[in-house]
Amino acid sequence: MSPREGAPRTRGMPLSHHADGRWGGPGKSARSFSAITPGxxxxxxxxxxxxxxxxxxxxxxxxxxxxxxxxxxxxxxxxxxxxxxxxxxxxxxxxxxxASRGICVDGHGLFFQPESGPPQNVVPLGEPFGMTLVTSAKRDRMVAVWSSPEGLFYVGSTFEGTARRGLGALFDRAFTAVGDDAALEALGPDGAPLELLPSDFAALVFAVEELDPSCVERLVLSDARGAPLTLDGRELVVGERRFDLTAPLEWRPFVFQEAFGQAVAVYQGTSIRQGGSEAVLVALLPSILPYEFGEESDLDRTLLRDLRLMQAPPEEPPPRDARVAIDRLFVLPVRSALDRAPRASQQPSRARA
Structure with missing residues (x-):
């Protein structure tokens, strides 16, 4: 499912907006965060x-x-x-x-408050959902992406100076978007940028994680045909195929290209095999132009992990009926989960030259 594909549907009980700016709703007390203009x-x-x-x-x-x-x-x-x-x-x-535009979280969901109209429950917290953090290689930008049956919901923030150095815990859990500026955009359901101050961004992430600590290891997606593509830390589901991440499996990254008329598209693939189940996750490869690392990143532990997971030799294109499309934003989270799973052999098959 494309991250920009439509706005999430409104579900659940709406929040009430009080005269003093507080948002309230049923159940647990709500916390609200006002959106800002970028910069x-x-x-x-x-x-x-x-x-x-x-x-x-x-x-x-x-x-x-x-x-x-x-x-x-x-x-x-x-x-x-x-x-x-x-x-x-x-x-x-x-x-x-x-100003009324912003975000609120309570025990029932993550709500988006547009400039006019009622709040929208964009991430119902009563259903399984995932929260993925994506950061720039320079560590000056971060986006939180929530995946749920309602779709994808993005919130971003830009970090400068002391604000960046004070949020090391977030960067330790984030995945790096190298050469992919589009992955670091955050648009609300109304199509406008959805940005928070660094302190509010961190508070929102920690508030959601407190409600469901396992959400950082979960993805709730669907492929282009609408079949489920989910990850919960212990199991990866690709359509009707299930991969037990606590049992031995084989996986390998690779890249391939295909010509479309005068144009050539380059893809990144992730082949997964366990027993009689096999799947090939495919996504467009982001730009491979030279990129810069900031002083704060300077080859930190998570960046080294991501650079290792990005490495992939070339192969022939896989059969089209074996491919399952996945948003490139989630390639690294899936590969990281596969990398932690036990390997079926100590000498995995190597990609063809």
């Missing part, structure tokens, strides 16, 4: 913090200036500018608090 977090901090230097400069001028006009006029102008910056930042923060 808005840094802008708000700059407008608020920019007032202090102006006040300090005004005090310096007041202390050292000899000319009476400069000693009075310049500090007055600087203080007035500082007050204007502070007031503008306060108004913007008040406006943000009054």
């Amino acid at each position: 808005e977090g840094e802008t708000k901090a700059a407008s608020r913090d920019g007032a202090l230097p102006l006040v300090l400069v005004a005090l310096v001028v007041l202390a050292v200036a000899q000319n009476i006009v400069l000693r009075v006029a310049v500090p007055l102008v600087l203080v007035a500018a500082a007050i204007a910056l502070y007031v503008r930042g306060s108004r913007r923060r008040s406006s943000d608090k009054a």
Whole structure:
């Protein structure tokens, strides 16, 4: 199922939106998180913090200036500018608090609140669901993707400086999107970017994980034909085929290409075999252009794991009736689960040159 394919359907009991901005619903208390415009977090901090230097400069001028006009006029102008910056930042923060668009989570589901209209239960928490974290190689961007029978739901955040260094626990559990900027986009059901401040993003992820700790090892997807494609940490289901991840199996990654007229498409495949069951998961290969690693990533443990799982030799295209399409966003989570399963042999078959 394509991650951008339609908006999740509204299910479950709607939340109530109180006058003070709180969202409430049945059962457990709800936590709400306001969406921001991409880059808005840094802008708000700059407008608020920019007032202090102006006040300090005004005090310096007041202390050292000899000319009476400069000693009075310049500090007055600087203080007035500082007050204007502070007031503008306060108004913007008040406006943000009054804004209705955002996300709420409670014991019943993950809700998306559009700018107008009732909240939508985009991830019912009473049904099996998965939560996958995807990060950039530079470790300056992260997207949380929830998979459920309702479809896929994306929330993103951009990390800078201390905000990035303070969220190492999230990066340890995330998978790296190398050369795939599209995987790091986060659009709400209304088609607009759905971004949170780093602190809110982390709080949302931890709140959902607290409700269902096993969600980080689960995928709830479907293939192009609508057949189930699920992973729960112990079992991988591909249509009617089931693979026990606690029992020995064989798997291998590979790449292949196919021509379509004058164009050539490059795919990544993951072949899985256990007993009489065999499946080949296929996804488009993201860009293989050179990419940069940031200082925070600098070949950390999870990045080394992901680079190892990405390595794949070329093979001939597999038979079309054996292929099962999977969104490339979930190739690494599936391969990571397969990599932890016991191998049927110590010398797995190698890909053909």
